[in-house]
Amino acid sequence: MTASLAVFFALAALAVIGAVSLIVQKHPIHSALSLIVVMIALAGLYLLLGAEFVAAVQIIVYGGAIMVLFVFVIMLLNAGVEEHTSISKMAGAPGLLLVVALAGFVAATIARSTESVETTLQTGEIASTLGISNMIFKDFVYPFELTSFLILVAVLGATVLAQREKS
Amino acid sequence: MNSFLNANAELVITLVKIVLLLFIVLTVNAYLTWFERKVVAHMQSRWGPHRVGPHGLLQPLADGVKFLFKEDPTPAGVDKLVYYLAPLLALALALTSIALIPFGPEPIRLFGHDIYLGIAPPDLNIGILALFAVTALGVYGVALAGWASNSKYPLLGGLRSSAQMISYELALTMSVVGVLLMAGSFNLKKIIEAQAHHPEWGILGWNVWPQFLGFFCFFIAAVAETNRVPFDLPEAESELVAGFHTEYSSFKFAMFFIAEYTSMITVSCLCSILFFGGWLSPFPASWLFTHYLPSAILILFGLWVIWDGIRYETTFGRIILPGLGAAITALGAVFVLLPNVNEFIQGPFWLLSKIFVFLFVYVWMRGTLPRFRYDQLMAFGWKLLLPLSIVNVIVTSFVILAKMQWWGAK
Numbered sequence: 001m002t003a004s005l006a007v008f009f010a011l012a013a014l015a016v017i018g019a020v021s022l023i024v025q026k027h028p029i030h031s032a033l034s035l036i037v038v039m040i041a042l043a044g045l046y047l048l049l050g051a052e053f054v055a056a057v058q059i060i061v062y063g064g065a066i067m068v069l070f071v072f073v074i075m076l077l078n079a080g081v082e083e084h085t086s087i088s089k090m091a092g093a094p095g096l097l098l099v100v101a102l103a104g105f106v107a108a109t110i111a112r113s114t115e116s117v118e119t120t121l122q123t124g125e126i127a128s129t130l131g132i133s134n135m136i137f138k139d140f141v142y143p144f145e146l147t148s149f150l151i152l153v154a155v156l157g158a159t160v161l162a163q164r165e166k167s
Numbered sequence: 168m169n170s171f172l173n174a175n176a177e178l179v180i181t182l183v184k185i186v187l188l189l190f191i192v193l194t195v196n197a198y199l200t201w202f203e204r205k206v207v208a209h210m211q212s213r214w215g216p217h218r219v220g221p222h223g224l225l226q227p228l229a230d231g232v233k234f235l236f237k238e239d240p241t242p243a244g245v246d247k248l249v250y251y252l253a254p255l256l257a258l259a260l261a262l263t264s265i266a267l268i269p270f271g272p273e274p275i276r277l278f279g280h281d282i283y284l285g286i287a288p289p290d291l292n293i294g295i296l297a298l299f300a301v302t303a304l305g306v307y308g309v310a311l312a313g314w315a316s317n318s319k320y321p322l323l324g325g326l327r328s329s330a331q332m333i334s335y336e337l338a339l340t341m342s343v344v345g346v347l348l349m350a351g352s353f354n355l356k357k358i359i360e361a362q363a364h365h366p367e368w369g370i371l372g373w374n375v376w377p378q379f380l381g382f383f384c385f386f387i388a389a390v391a392e393t394n395r396v397p398f399d400l401p402e403a404e405s406e407l408v409a410g411f412h413t414e415y416s417s418f419k420f421a422m423f424f425i426a427e428y429t430s431m432i433t434v435s436c437l438c439s440i441l442f443f444g445g446w447l448s449p450f451p452a453s454w455l456f457t458h459y460l461p462s463a464i465l466i467l468f469g470l471w472v473i474w475d476g477i478r479y480e481t482t483f484g485r486i487i488l489p490g491l492g493a494a495i496t497a498l499g500a501v502f503v504l505l506p507n508v509n510e511f512i513q514g515p516f517w518l519l520s521k522i523f524v525f526l527f528v529y530v531w532m533r534g535t536l537p538r539f540r541y542d543q544l545m546a547f548g549w550k551l552l553l554p555l556s557i558v559n560v561i562v563t564s565f566v567i568l569a570k571m572q573w574w575g576a577k
Contacts, residue, residue, distance in 0.1 A: 029311075030249075033249070036304075052292055052296075053296065053353075055293075056293045056296035056297055056300045059300035060296070060299055060303050060340075063303065063304055064304055071314075072329045072330065075314045076326060129292070129293075
């Protein structure tokens with residue numbers, strides 16, 4: 001087992017544990033913290049694949065900005081411990097079915113793939129900052145600008161919703 | 168043993184560097200508190216600490232011992248896990264950010280290995296981004312401490328600090344974009360090298376001249392990010408007792424304290440690297456005699472310490488201070504006598520001097536400026552700093568574009 005493979009498994013385990021803990025935790029803040037762990041573990045996985053820029057941006061945007069807002073809102077609303085209700089049979093049966101189907105699908109995809117899964121450092125231009133900016137601003141400039149337009153609309157909508165009570 | 172050392176040289180070197188840097192940073196932190204108290208005291212016509220050791224030089228040691236031996240109660244009703252996690256997180260992230268700073272241009276050759284000053288490899292392509300990633304997480308230490316304490320004042324402090332850090336992080340990141348555009352890289356080493364494009368310009372080649380707007384926004388936003396005066400609303404003692412760390416005592420409080428001072432050092436490093444040429448000398452490269460400046464300053468300072476020491480009031484001081492001065496003078500003499508060493512310390516010397524100047528500015532601001540009101544703080548960040556930094560990005564990119572189009576530069 002190479003060192004990078006060991007790091008991969010450690011990070012993957014961390015991500016999975018964080019994701020499970022996110023659901024199991026009773027307190028919203030603990031769930032938010034678990035989500036941060038998942039984000040950081042994912043950033044580590046990106047780093048392992050040589051996508052340094054994506055890894056750093058993942059932490060800055062998701063870990064540093066979005067999750068801070070989550071935590072901020074939870075603190076502001078002073079949300080308390082949630083009650084865990086037993087899962088209703090309606091949600092339980094299809095949920096279980098979905099889990100099995102998804103796990104089967106993923107397992108089948110992995111089993112069918114002939115190439116070995118790359119978990120080591122990818123050297124190359126595609127993951128570098130230059131490669132990413134070339135893709136965003138040359139190859140996919142219209143989808144990218146459309147997405148930013150969509151986000152702008154969402155921001156305007158949020159502002160309008162927040163100010164509705166004043167008028 | 169020897170073969171193990173050779174096989175894992177990289178690992179061993181990094182571990183040694185980590186231990187050394189930790190030791191240096193923590194010592195500098197301790198003496199930063201002494202420096203801050205002394206400078207603020209003199210600004211207010213007081214003496215500051217002067218009872219423990221000559222000129223109060225042993226005060227940080229006494230403070231450290233006090234922190235260690237104080238009772239460490241855990242308040243009732245706290246969220247145990249998060250309550251203990253918060254100071255750890257704050258300290259760990261603050262120390263990690265220091266590890267990403269390069270402290271010198273040239274590697275030192277020891278035992279057949281090139282050893283760079285600084286823990287992160289010098290060719291770290293995402294240097295500044297990684298730093299921002301680490302500092303972006305720093306807000307959790309404060310926010311979670313405020314929340315986990317299960318008390319009103321810390322909660323208010325934590326809320327304030329998260330709001331403040333989110334608001335100023337935008338301006339902080341945007342203000343750096345101008346520098347990144349000029350350097351064309353995220354790598355801190357390349358950013359410094361880009362400022363040495365015209366070796367004869369010296370101080371005039373630094374980023375602070377074309378990027379003055381960026382520096383203005385960056386420094387103010389960075390002070391806000393570190394929760395220092397005049398942006399120390401999260402711990403405004405007249406309103407919030409001690410803000411987010413009200414319920415922390417003993418060493419857990421010390422951890423927040425060390426984290427704050429460490430982020431001050433990181434911000435000073437970043438200011439020097441991004442805008443003030445990092446380890447570049449302010450003089451033109453052809454002025455070779457300026458290479459003796461570090462030794463001259465050290466020797467003069469050492470002689471002054473000796474002169475001050477022999478007239479000191481206490482016997483202890485009359486022994487310690489001249490000894491200290493002699494050591495500093497000897498260090499300066501070593502630099503003069505060994506040309507290789509003298510060349511090597513040029514970079515670190517200038518970087519450390521710049522860091523020192525910024526730390527002094529921090530203390531200076533604390534000694535002079537009153538605290539912002541909360542609405543002023545928000546208006547300042549969103550309505551002045553953010554638009555200014557965006558204007559800076561737009562103007563810089565247009566100027567660079569114009570240079571490429573009409574003058575064919577680069």
